[in-house]
Amino acid sequence: MSQCCYALLPSRGDFMISGDTTMIDLLLASPLGSIAVISVVVLIVTCLYRVTVHPLSHIPGPLIPKITSLWLYYHAYIGDEATAIHELHNKYGPLIRVAPNEVDIADVDAVSPIYVSKGGFRKAPCYVNFDIDLHRSIFSALDPEQRSPRAKAVIPLFSTKSIRDNEAAIYGCVDTMVGRMQDESGSGKPVNVLNLTRSLALDAVSTHLFRENYNGISEKGEQLSASAFVDLFVGVGRFFYLPNVVFTWTEWAIGKLYPSERTTSSLAVVDKFVDDMVTHTKAGAQTYPGRLLAIGLTPSEVKAQCKDLMFAGTDSTGANLARICQELARSPDRYQALRSEVVSNLEAGTAKTDAQALPYLSAVVKEALRISMANPTRLPRIVPSSGWTFKGTNFPSGAIVGCSAYELHLNPAVFPNPQTFQPERWLRDNVTPEMRKHSFAFGAGSRACIARNLATTELYLATEKLAESGVLRGARPCKDSIEIYEWFNSRVKDEKVELVWGV
Template structure:
């Protein structure tokens, strides 16, 4: 008796089994198709992700996605099938096609899960007709010229951060540099782009008032790969049944800051971020606020994590710290060079970005019409493909001993290493604020080393554990440094 005959006879004998049997048959057929007949079935990977996206959703949710995929690449090679229609690529040679050439492939639909208050943002939108005029309006604010003109104000933010670290060191002997770095990040973004300082470094509480707001958006990354409709239901259920009073309070603080900012920006003549967007006459006020909140979130989270990582690594490597201190001290005279030209400072910043895992997971884009072939592998239109900073930055062939902080690897970096640097993505959809972020990292590292406040510090946590979401979340939300008390030193 054939399978079809068996199904028919079973359903006739037991009518109540009709639906379950048909459903099981369809699922079995779908599984066989995805494993053996799907256009990307030749791409290697474990069995489960070939059959269902649940595998990817699960690892994304629990926060070990980047580590699991990294281990699987070791077993299966540079092309790894991570869901029925998605491939993770551990090869920098895929970057130009996916992200750069002719604007790269379109962003995957899951980016819309990062919409804010029901509005698309410059980051989250997949619609280039929507993004282009908005991005074009604000891009001048991120130029080297604009940042240089505002250098004094940015250094003011950095100096207040250093002063705050000194205060906490003397008062408590321990500093959560993640919180301090986040405070500087929100101050730098607001000062430069909004022309109004959030004053995070002036807050005396143990946690930045905007932190819970930032963490709430970081947590969206748990559900990043969900289909948009399913994500909407999950988000609604989370807010409905698991409200968080602390998060709501932080949201309210940020809302008041942004509302005041937008309300006080004239409709014409203002050169700040909301003012430039207002000139477009395309935005409702609610969307304008959403764009500002998106910038505050992005500018605070990733930059804060990157900067805290650099501080921690300098404490762990006192020989690098002392060499860097000599370099920046030698650069304080009348012949002072641009700090971006200092070789060791540049190497420290770049190496910190390489290992920080601020954004550890893949940046998924969609193969457009016309299909794509990469190194003999065929990807039909609609396939989701992408590279991640984790895979590129921890490639042991390109970066020997990849988990180790070795700034010197950037002194004479190979072309392969340069091409594998992916801290800000690549192409037209790369981080719009990367110039500002880099300037902030250079300034903060320079001034912190000049102050010598890190002298005598040691790290508290042996390892920094993170949830590997689209934006990483540090477990416990602390990266701490500790100094011996004066009484103990005496």
């Protein structure tokens, strides 16, 4: 190489950092480097703040949930949130910090102040992720002033009197389901009772509240036409805790990247049913859409409210009833005890007792509600501006707190062998005040499930008919247990609860 070429090269010292120059200096010398340094500093300071001086820093828990919500997002997404948090409670106690500003409480004494007293705390912002067609539903509405007139309009339809007046129609739906189960039980093939119980739940809801039967039980396909529609909204639970803007874009991206013909078809079927029903409903009619139209809601919003009801009513009640079928098939002795009680009652003539007053039948339903975990995870609420003190622990304004059915229903101090199905624990001589206090299947307070009376009635009537008919005699489960994704609304893995007869 010539001397001319050497002259054009920088000297060795030009590549070296002088004793007074640091890597930080070099990074700060460029805009991108400055941003990187500032970002790292902000991240470190934020983490230190959340761990040491944040208003919730006194709440126990592992390090990662204290510094980032990603831990909670991850477990919600993979569907083991309730189990993961339960393990933390076993290690750290009844108060667990599951995100920088969120606390899970495994103490039944927290239920009243959070959900009941003075109307309870306000719902957390993440509930708006359950909006339907850009409308707040009775379930997802955060503002009491928005929810109140809508709830008041339809509450009479869920009264005991209204349900009893229409009991014959609900029994008709139950009879149709039992008949189909009897027909399919003779095929020698596994019968997906979850599909049948979901179909019944949808038919019962539409028959009672819309006065128009969806007729899902009569469908001959392997899966209810509305199932994919229901599963779509159940799947929202994977992203329940995401900020609404992030959730909206995530939902949009998934729809674009992973389109589902089955879901699209199911949505079209449900939309047509709801569109036709609302279009032909007169404002003031004593039905769910009629009463909502009467208070001035637009047809678009009424349709959204009806779809929300169809989703919620189908998913939770269908899962609970499928669990009853599974457990009774696993335990022929219990099924026989139930059947004996029901048949004896039917033979009592004028002395016949209402199904909901039968001791063993009631015990079966209550135990199914306890163990089925249709809604297993925390029901998050915001601590009010005045703050909140619970058993000597202070929670600042704006903190998100809540209890879960998983923690309350599986408390071994209240329910020995909590994972096992034992209806006998609900018989009169065995019931304790603590057991009643820990029942959280429908939530609590003014924001508890608006359809709990209807859902409970469906379970009683269906369980009674399952016993009376003897349809579960000789049935056995294809799997020993029902595995679920622990989302806000749980989802049965593989979407099947199968029984087989005569094998």
